[in-house]
Every structure is written in C-alpha cells, then in structure tokens.
Amino acid sequence: MIGITGCGYHVPFCRLERTHFGQAWNRRVGKGERSAIYFDEDALTLGFEAAQRCLEYTGNKKIDALFFASTSAPFWQRSTASFLAAACDLSAACETSDFGGSLRSATAALRAGVDALNSRRLSTLLISVGEVRDGQPGETEEEWFGDAGSAVTLGRENVLAEIMGLATHSSDFWDEWRRDGDDFIRTQASRFSTERGYQKNLVAVGKALLEKHGVQAPQVAKVILPSPDGRAHSATAKKLGFQEAQLLDPCFGEIGAPGSAAPFLLLAAALEGANPGDLLLLLNYGDGADGVLLRVTEEIRKRPLPSSLSDHLSEKRLYSSYQIFQKMRSYYKHHQEAAELSNVLLEKEESQNIRLHGTLCIRCGTRQYPITQVCGACQNRDSLHEIPLEHTGQIFTFTRDHLYVAPDSPTIMSVVDVDQGGRLYLQMTDVDPEDVRVEDPVVLTLRRRKEGPTMHNYYWKCRPVR
Amino acid sequence: MGTSLKDQVAVIGVGCIKFGDNFDQGYEDMAVEAAYAAFHDARIAPEEIDAAWLGTYSPAQGHGKAAVSLGDALRLYNKPISRVENFCATGTDAFRHAVLAVASGMYDTALVLGVEKYKDRPGRGLAREGVHPYYHDGSTAPGLFALAATRYMHEFGLTRETLAKVAVKNHRNGALNAKAHLQKEVTPEAVLTAPIVAYPFGLYDCCPTTDGAAAAVVCRADLAKKYRADHILVKGVGLSVTSGRPFMDPNFDYLGFRATQNASAQAYAMAGITDPLKEIDVAEVHDCFTWTEISNYEDLGFIQKGEGAKLIEEGRTALDGDIPVNPSGGLKSFGHPIGASGVRMVYEIVTQLRGEAGSRQVPDPKLGLVHNVGGPGAVSCVAVLGQP
Numbered sequence: 085m086i087g088i089t090g091c092g093y094h095v096p097f098c099r100l101e102r103t104h105f106g107q108a109w110n111r112r113v114g115k116g117e118r119s120a121i122y123f124d125e126d127a128l129t130l131g132f133e134a135a136q137r138c139l140e141y142t143g144n145k146k147i148d149a150l151f152f153a154s155t156s157a158p159f160w161q162r163s164t165a166s167f168l169a170a171a172c173d174l175s176a177a178c179e180t181s182d183f184g185g186s187l188r189s190a191t192a193a194l195r196a197g198v199d200a201l202n203s204r205r206l207s208t209l210l211i212s213v214g215e216v217r218d219g220q221p222g223e224t225e226e227e228w229f230g231d232a233g234s235a236v237t238l239g240r241e242n243v244l245a246e247i248m249g250l251a252t253h254s255s256d257f258w259d260e261w262r263r264d265g266d267d268f269i270r271t272q273a274s275r276f277s278t279e280r281g282y283q284k285n286l287v288a289v290g291k292a293l294l295e296k297h298g299v300q301a302p303q304v305a306k307v308i309l310p311s312p313d314g315r316a317h318s319a320t321a322k323k324l325g326f327q328e329a330q331l332l333d334p335c336f337g338e339i340g341a342p343g344s345a346a347p348f349l350l351l352a353a354a355l356e357g358a359n360p361g362d363l364l365l366l367l368n369y370g371d372g373a374d375g376v377l378l379r380v381t382e383e384i385r386k387r388p389l390p391s392s393l394s395d396h397l398s399e400k401r402l403y404s405s406y407q408i409f410q411k412m413r414s415y416y417k418h419h420q421e422a423a424e425l426s427n428v429l430l431e432k433e434e435s436q437n438i439r440l441h442g443t444l445c446i447r448c449g450t451r452q453y454p455i456t457q458v459c460g461a462c463q464n465r466d467s468l469h470e471i472p473l474e475h476t477g478q479i480f481t482f483t484r485d486h487l488y489v490a491p492d493s494p495t496i497m498s499v500v501d502v503d504q505g506g507r508l509y510l511q512m513t514d515v516d517p518e519d520v521r522v523e524d525p526v527v528l529t530l531r532r533r534k535e536g537p538t539m540h541n542y543y544w545k546c547r548p549v550r
Numbered sequence: 551m552g553t554s555l556k557d558q559v560a561v562i563g564v565g566c567i568k569f570g571d572n573f574d575q576g577y578e579d580m581a582v583e584a585a586y587a588a589f590h591d592a593r594i595a596p597e598e599i600d601a602a603w604l605g606t607y608s609p610a611q612g613h614g615k616a617a618v619s620l621g622d623a624l625r626l627y628n629k630p631i632s633r634v635e636n637f638c639a640t641g642t643d644a645f646r647h648a649v650l651a652v653a654s655g656m657y658d659t660a661l662v663l664g665v666e667k668y669k670d671r672p673g674r675g676l677a678r679e680g681v682h683p684y685y686h687d688g689s690t691a692p693g694l695f696a697l698a699a700t701r702y703m704h705e706f707g708l709t710r711e712t713l714a715k716v717a718v719k720n721h722r723n724g725a726l727n728a729k730a731h732l733q734k735e736v737t738p739e740a741v742l743t744a745p746i747v748a749y750p751f752g753l754y755d756c757c758p759t760t761d762g763a764a765a766a767v768v769c770r771a772d773l774a775k776k777y778r779a780d781h782i783l784v785k786g787v788g789l790s791v792t793s794g795r796p797f798m799d800p801n802f803d804y805l806g807f808r809a810t811q812n813a814s815a816q817a818y819a820m821a822g823i824t825d826p827l828k829e830i831d832v833a834e835v836h837d838c839f840t841w842t843e844i845s846n847y848e849d850l851g852f853i854q855k856g857e858g859a860k861l862i863e864e865g866r867t868a869l870d871g872d873i874p875v876n877p878s879g880g881l882k883s884f885g886h887p888i889g890a891s892g893v894r895m896v897y898e899i900v901t902q903l904r905g906e907a908g909s910r911q912v913p914d915p916k917l918g919l920v921h922n923v924g925g926p927g928a929v930s931c932v933a934v935l936g937q938p
Contacts, residue, residue: 450801481697483693483697497688499697499701506800522700533687
C-alpha cells in the first residue's frame with residue numbers, strides 16, 4: 085500500500101484583513117483575511133516549517149527523498165530541496181528535486197513520488213511546499229492570494245490514506261502567469277478564465293478519476309478543491325455531482341489562495357476529521373489539472389493528527405495596515421545590509437548553522453553549541469561527539485531590543501535552553517513582544533536573516549509553541 | 551601565581567579631557583590633550599617616557615589595528631608602544647600592562663593612554679566588527695546586558711524602580727563633575743518613563759556614546775618622588791577572561807559576571823584585601839547599564855549575590871555613603887568611550903586619593919578601586935590604588 089504517512093502545514097502567523105486593501109486602493113473588497121508573510125519568511129521557510137511539523141508528527145527521520153514544490157522559490161538557480169534536506173538534517177544520500185512552474189507543482193511532485201515508490205526506488209519521501217503569492221498592487225489578486233507552507237510524507241508503512249489512483253490533464257491556458265522578470269503574478273481573471281480554465285480542467289480530471297475507479301460522487305467523503313476566489317470551487321464541485329456538505333472548506337476567508345501550498349494543506353484538514361474507509365478526492369488546478377483519489381486507513385485512529393487547522397489559524401497577528409503588509413513583503417529587497425558570506429564559512433559551519441548540530445561531552449554530559457573542540461564545562465578534549473540538538477526548548481532569558489535595526493521593532497533576543505541540553509542565542513519571531521516570559525516553551529524555526537548583497541541568508545529563530 | 555607587584559609601581563600623573571560630543575576634536579586632538587595633561591601632572595617630559603600602552607577599541611580612522619594611533623598623535627616615535635584591546639576592559643587592561651612592564655624592571659616610566667572617537671562613526675551600541683554572521687545577528691550592547699538583567703530580575707525580584715536609583719545617583723554625581731558628558735540630575739520618574747532601549751533598560755539606564763581621552767603616567771615606586779611627592783601606589787591588578795559567548799554556555803546562571811569575581815579576587819589577593827566593603831574607600835565601577843552596577847556590588851564582594859539592591863536602596867554607595875561608588879558620575883553620566891574609560895577611572899581614583907575632587911570629594915579615602923567589565927561579562931580588569 086502506498087499513501088500519505090504524515091502531513092504538516094504552516095500558515096504565517098500574520099494576516100491582513102481584506103478591508104485594508106479596500107482602504108488602500110479605494111475599492112470594494114471581499115470578506116475575511118489573507119495570510120501574509122512576516123519579513124523573515126519566504127517560500128523556503130514556509131516549506132521548512134511545514135516539513136518540520138510533518139517530521140515531528142511522523143517521528144521518522146529516515147527519509148529517502150525530499151521534493152520541494154513552489155512557484156515562488158527564493159532562488160531561480162539553487163535547489164531549495166537540497167537546502168531543506170540539510171535543514172531537516174537528512175543524509176547526503178537523500179534524493180532531492182525541485183518542482184515549480186505551475187500551481188500543480190505540489191501534485192506534480194506527488195505524481196513523481198508515487199511513481200518512485202511504486203518502482204521501489206524510494207521507500208519514504210517528504211514533499212515540502214511553500215508559496216508566497218504576490219498580486220499586482222491594487223489588483224484583486226493581491227487580496228485573494230495567500231501565503232502558506234504544507235508538507236506530506238509518502239511511504240508504504242503506517243499509511244494514513246492510501247493513494248488509490250492518480251489522474252492528470254494538461255492544458256496550455258492563459259489565466260495566470262509570471263514571466264521570469266516579473267515581481268507580481270499577472271492574470272486575466274474573468275468568468276471565461278474560471279470556466280474554461282479552472283472548472284473545465286478540474287471537472288475533466290475529476291470525472292476521469294472517479295470513472296476509472298468506479299466511484300460515484302455520493303461515495304466520496306470529502307472533495308478537496310483549492311479555491312482561487314472563494315467561489316469557483318463550489319460551482320466546480322456541483323458540476324462533478326457533489327453536494328455542498330461533501331466539499332471541504334478551502335479556508336479562503338482565513339488564508340486566501342496559497343497556490344501550490346493549498347492541496348496538501350487542505351488534505352491535512354480533510355484527514356483531521358476523516359474516518360477509516362473514507363474516500364477523499366483531491367483535485368488541483370494549474371495549466372491543466374491533477375486528481376488524487378485516497379482512502380483513509382485505520383492508521384488515522386492510531387496516530388491522530390496533533391493539531392487542527394482551525395486552531396492553527398486562530399492564533400494570529402493582524403497587520404494594522406496595508407503599508408505594514410507591503411513592508412514585510414519587500415523589506416529585504418531594499419535592505420541588503422549583511423556582508424556577503426564566504427562559501428568557505430558556509431560549508432565549514434553547515435552542520436552547526438543549518439543542521440543545528442552541537443557537541444555532547446561524554447565525560448560530563450554537557451551538550452553545547454556551536455560545535456566545540458574542547459568541552460566548555462570540563463575542558464575535556466577527547467570524549468566529544470557531534471550530535472543533533474532538539475528543536476524545542478525554553479526561554480532562559482530575553483530582552484526586547486529597540487536599538488537593533490529591524491523592520492519590526494523591538495527585536496526579541498532570547499537565550500534558549502534546548503530540551504536535552506544546549507543553549508542558543510536567537511531572535512524570537514511570531515510573537516507579541518509584550519507576551520514573552522522567562523521559562524516560556526519555544527520551538528526553533530528557520531527564517532530569513534539579514535540579506536546579503538547577492539545571497540539570501542537563513543538562520544534559526546525561536547517562536548512560541550503553537 | 552607569581553609574585554605580587556604591590557607598592558612597586560606609582561601613578562605619578564593623570565590627565566583627562568572633557569568627555570562628551572566632542573564635535574570639534576578629532577582622535578588625535580583628544581589623545582594629545584589627555585597625554586600632555588598627564589605629562590604636566592607628572593612633571594615629566596614626553597621624551598622621558600620609556601614605553602607606552604594605547605587602550606583603544608576603535609583606532610583612529612585610517613590608522614589600522616596597531617599602536618600607531620598613539621605614536622602618530624603624540625609624534626612619539628621609536629619607543630615600544632603596544633595597543634591593547636579587550637572589550638570594555640580595554641583601558642584598565644592597558645593600565646595593567648604598563649604596570650606589569652614597569653614592575654618587571656624593564657622600563658622606569660610608562661604612559662597609558664585611552665582614547666576613542668565615536669561621534670564620527672555610525673551605529674551607536676551596535677556590534678559591527680568581530681561578530682559572527684549568524685550568532686550575533688540581533689545583538690547590541692544594551693541587549694547583551696539586558697539578558698542578564700532580565701534573568702536577575704526573574705531570580706531575585708529586582709525592579710526597574712531600583713535600577714532607576716543607580717541612574718539617579720550617578721547623574722547626581724556627574725552633575726558635580728565639569729568633565730562629565732551628561733552634567734545633569736535626573737528624577738526617578740524621568741528614568742522610568744524614558745523610552746525603552748532594550749528591556750529592562752530605558753534610555754537613562756544606559757551609558758551614552760561618548761568621545762573622550764584619558765592618560766596616566768606610571769613609574770617605578772622608588773623613582774616616584776623624583777616627579778611627585780604625593781604619588782599614588784598600585785596595590786594590585788587582576789584580569790580575567792571568561793566566555794565571550796555566555797549566551798551559549800549552558801552552565802552560566804546569568805546572575806552576575808565571573809570575570810569580575812575572578813579579576814577582583816586576583817587584585818584583592820595582591821593588595822592584601824580581605825574585606826573589600828570595609829577596606830575600600832571609593833570605587834569606580836563599570837556601570838555601562840544600571841543593572842551592571844548592582845551586579846558589580848556583588849561580584850566585587852561588597853555584598854552577597856542577590857542583595858546588591860540594598861546598597862543603592864540604603865544610599866550606601868552615594869557620595870556620603872560608607873562605600874561611595876562612581877563619584878565621577880560613572881559611565882552613566884561621565885560617558886563611556888571604551889578604551890578611555892578605564893584610564894579615566896584611574897584618573898578619578900587618583901584625584902580622589904589626592905583629595906583633589908572638589909565638590910564630589912569622598913572624605914579622606916586611602917584605598918580606591920577601578921573596575922571594568924566588557925563583552926557580555928566576558929572580560930574584567932580590576933586595579934586597586936592606594937596612598938603610599
């Protein structure tokens with residue numbers, strides 16, 4: 085049996101209410117909010133955090149391959165998947181691939197992954213997806229799009245939802261695109277685009293998949309359909325013969341349309357409420373359409389998902405203005421203040437800086453960071469072992485620093501005692517500065533740090549547990 | 551440990567310029583003014599100086615990380631000159647080096663010069679050099695000490711109200727000092743309502759960024775009378791270096807600074823001090839932030855750990871207290887040009903011991919202490935000076 089063995093997601097802590105787009109551009113807007121990155125987030129960090137949550141849930145770090153999917157990866161040339169494999173502390177033997185170019189990139193990765201599992205070339209696979217979606221300022225898409233990360237693991241053991249079948253459909257259709265030099269996604273949004281693009285492709289692939297497996301619409305427990313506008317999914321489901329109650333809420337009012345991150349994010353939401361035996365139909369649009377038919381297994385009872393999407397979405401910070409939303413998205417484009425890092429340093433220190441390895445002294449038991457040649461506690465030089473540090477800990481002390489130059493002052497600087505040992509000095513993120521207390525539990529998260537003249541730089545921060 | 555240098559080296563002259571926003575003085579102008587004030591005070595001619603130590607964290611622009619900032623300023627060439635840099639203990643450590651060299655018998659006389667010109671550089675309190683690109687991102691000087699203050703407050707229940715009393719005291723002293731940067735008193739309300747720089751430190755909990763220079767001339771104690779009858783003797787010195795990354799040391803309790811505890815223990819042992827609270831009559835300690843002064847009371851052995859607040863609450867460290875601390879106004883009000891500060895503290899203690907401190911004079915001191923602590927508690931240097 086091949087199927088989904090784990091899932092995870094990360095919706096940015098920050099949101100903007102759509103009314104702010106109306107105020108900024110003096111026009112009518114839709115209801116609800118869109119998710120919006122903080123200045124230290126991008127598609128890579130969103131994908132990382134989703135992958136981190138997914139791996140924490142499965143508790144399995146034996147991953148043969150990591151695929152990353154996005155239409156907004158931070159590098160045109162440089163593998164996000166390879167970087168994430170290091171950040172997830174996977175071995176160099178891990179197969180890494182990057183998928184992009186289409187909103188179907190996540191389901192394209194899934195199709196490739198299923199093939200690799202079927203051929204027995206791979207046995208466990210992590211797919212991480214991150215999207216930061218920028219509409220043209222002033223246009224409707226700016227308000228409709230959302231940012232998010234999502235991840236799934238695929239495998240043959242401990243399967244939560246068996247993959248019954250896949251279907252795909254290609255269509256070269258101009259409704260949404262971004263040229264290589266464009267900062268913003270271009271669209272030709274209209275009823276024509278929705279019906280000829282989104283609806284026509286999804287209905288075709290959905291029908292084909294159900295027919296192939298002899299499944300009637302009423303037999304499907306949930307239909308998972310990412311929505312580009314909060315409406316089109318509903319009409320499409322109806323065309324496929326589904327009732328409104330079978331349709332999973334695409335969270336358009338809470339997140340918006342997070343592109344490639346949507347399918348696995350919504351799949352996780354569907355799995356939360358699923359019962360063994362439930363059939364799930366996941367349909368995904370983008371220059372054609374992909375369909376996945378899944379059947380939930382008994383495993384869902386043994387390993388219930390650790391959190392609910394609605395809880396995850398309920399903890400948030402609302403940006404107070406459109407200007408702040410824009411500042412957070414563009415800050416590092418205009419503030420390239422870090423010195424260029426030498427790849428000699430980056431290579432030498434990868435295991436501590438990206439893999440978060442430290443040193444364990446076998447003699448006195450002290451775990452320390454960064455990697456040391458002499459034990460800081462007992463000065464022993466002979467019994468030191470490189471070890472991975474935990475990603476959870478507790479605030480030992482902190483300060484709210486207003487002097488440090490940052491797009492969102494004050495910067496919380498914290499000293500974190502990592503669970504099992506090791507102490508780190510980290511910026512804290514995704515937190516109301518007034519809410520930080522000594523001894524608060526935290527989770528480590530990888531974020532964008534000061535931008536170099538030509539490189540994006542990443543390092544660990546901590547955030548509250550949520 | 552080797553032999554003590556107690557009473558082997560004399561301070562025969564000190565000089566200090568007006569600290570502040572010295573917009574009309576460059577690095578060299580300040581260096582020359584301070585050095586010549588010390589030469590004049592010591593009744594010594596520049597050519598009689600055998601060797602010199604420059605304490606400077608940020609050398610004169612264009613002069614590189616060498617001793618040439620001193621040599622070129624004073625046109626003092628063909629002499630052995632070393633530049634010392636050891637975080638905020640730079641000035642005291644430069645003094646210590648000169649004392650060690652004279653005590654060794656290698657030189658009869660030595661100049662110590664501390665100088666910094668910060669107002670022509672951007673980035674107040676921001677770490678710009680020598681930082682790791684990852685580990686220090688977000689670090690500032692107040693932020694680093696605030697980490698200790700937060701933990702200390704959590705552990706011992708110290709409040710911002712008590713911290714404010716340190717600022718009020720040191721501003722009151724500084725208001726009496728014509729050479730201090732900030733010569734004005736502040737009210738507790740002003741301290742508590744000032745904008746936060748790095749919680750729990752508000753603007754008045756922090757020392758300012760200051761230009762300044764100070765100098766001292768030391769010589770063999772047996773030759774001191776040749777220059778000045780009322781010279782001051784070095785009783786002891788100590789230097790301790792602990793981790794520059796306390797925030798990554800899992801065993802560090804963040805309740806005080808081991809470097810200060812160790813450096814003062816060394817200096818006390820050399821000076822024969824067993825009860826510093828009783829024996830020391832006046833102290834210039836490193837009050838870069840208000841909390842640092844309270845921790846210093848404890849780390850220097852004036853009072854037990856966790857009880858430092860009592861000394862400020864009970865007024866015992868005020869000018870008329872039993873252990874006056876920072877009669878000069880401290881870093882808080884005198885200003886803190888890093889390398890100059892330690893030498894400026896030597897200047898203040900020598901002035902106090904000579905009874906020349908005017909309206910801020912502590913009554914009849916016999917023994918005085920100079921203390922710096924730098925980096926986030928990583929480096930501390932202590933000197934004990936006294937009457938012959």
